[in-house]
Amino acid sequence: MIAVADPPTKVPDKVHALPDHISPTAAKDYLGCSLRFFFGRVLAIPQATSPALHLGKCVHAALQHYHLAVWRGGDASPEAVTQAYEDIFMTMERDEGPVSWKDEKARNKAHADGLRVVAAYLDSPGVLKESPKAVEVFLREEIDGLSVPLTGAIDLVRQDLVPVDFKTSASKPDPATAAFDHELQLVCYQLMIEKATGKTPPALDLLFLVKTKTPQVIPVSIAPADEHRKQRAVKMLETAVQGIAEERFHPQPGMHCSWCSFRNECGKWKGDAA
Ligand code: SF4
Missing domain, CATH: 3.90.320.10 (Lambda Exonuclease; Chain A)
Structure with a gap:
């Protein structure tokens, strides 16, 4: 999906205060590892954007441009969609970066990969043709x-x-x-x-x-x-809501630790992260 960011999960300002809302993304994040949720969404520790996340956001932005154009009668041509992709690739990198590219070659490959999958969608049988809801x-x-x-x-x-x-x-x-x-x-x-x-x-x-x-x-x-x-x-969802409200944040080690950017913070946890 275009990564429309979830509104930041509001930190309960007193013990056992419920969060303002819950989204499936936040709940899955909490249920996956509550301590990672705490570092990322409660403390909001800054993280570099991964290349995969950056690319996903750019592809979604290009598709969003296409879908809005079909919906509202805008320019849905491949050229316009490509331009939307190019614009977002640059602006997101500038405004939401840094992106943790390995090197310039990796950046160029990701850029080209994104263009190719967007073109594949536009050519696919599943491409949106009629006005959506x-x-x-x-x-x-x-x-x-x-x-x-x-x-x-x-x-x-x-x-x-x-x-x-x-x-x-x-x-x-x-x-x-x-x-x-x-x-x-x-x-x-x-x-x-x-x-x-x-x-x-x-x-x-x-x-x-x-x-x-x-x-x-x-x-x-x-x-x-x-x-x-x-x-x-x-x-x-309710399990996540109650866990957030009661500030139950603890390590939940697993395969997801391999790509967790909070391993340093996690290693210092002594049971009092909340
Ligand atoms: S390293 Fe693993 S256990 Fe620790 S916060 Fe990250 S995902 Fe959770």
Whole structure:
């Protein structure tokens, strides 16, 4: 998705104060490692932008330009989309950097990879052709069973209310694994769409833009959640909300430590990070 940043999670100003809201991204972040969440979202320790994150943001910005143009009758030509990509690549690097490029060659490769996956999307059967319901729509909804509002920005909502989330990826995803990995995010989108419109979307979609030598566009579509899946998602969100409110922040080591930029801070943790 274009990385529309979550609004910073508000730090509870007193013990057991609930956060202002919860997003699926913040909840997944908290549930993945609560101490990493604390360093990144509560203390807001600055981090260099990873090349993959920078590229993902730029690809999403280019797609956003295209989708808005289709929606509002703007310039949806490949040239205009390419220009949008070029502009965002430079401005994000300047305004949200530094990006941790290994060297100039790596930067140039990432730049070219992004252009190729954007072009692949524009040429793909799944490219948006008809006017959508919404582009980059930010929702904030009260959900039964959740102590705070649920928030989220959906990349694209098609006319039939199907939410679509775009992912850039280095390798071809396994559909079942991808669906499982992104279940919380997609079910949250369903919950918010249902609350906002009173209707259930007929599907929940992911579209992977794969940066292989020949770029690939891989759709993954899952059925809308039944009551059990919705309740599971709400319970996960509420677990994060209560953990944040009660300031339960501790190391949760795992494979994700390999790409965690807070390993130094984590190593100094003595149980009193909160
Ligand atoms: S190094 Fe691992 S355990 Fe420590 S904060 Fe990062 S993700 Fe969590």
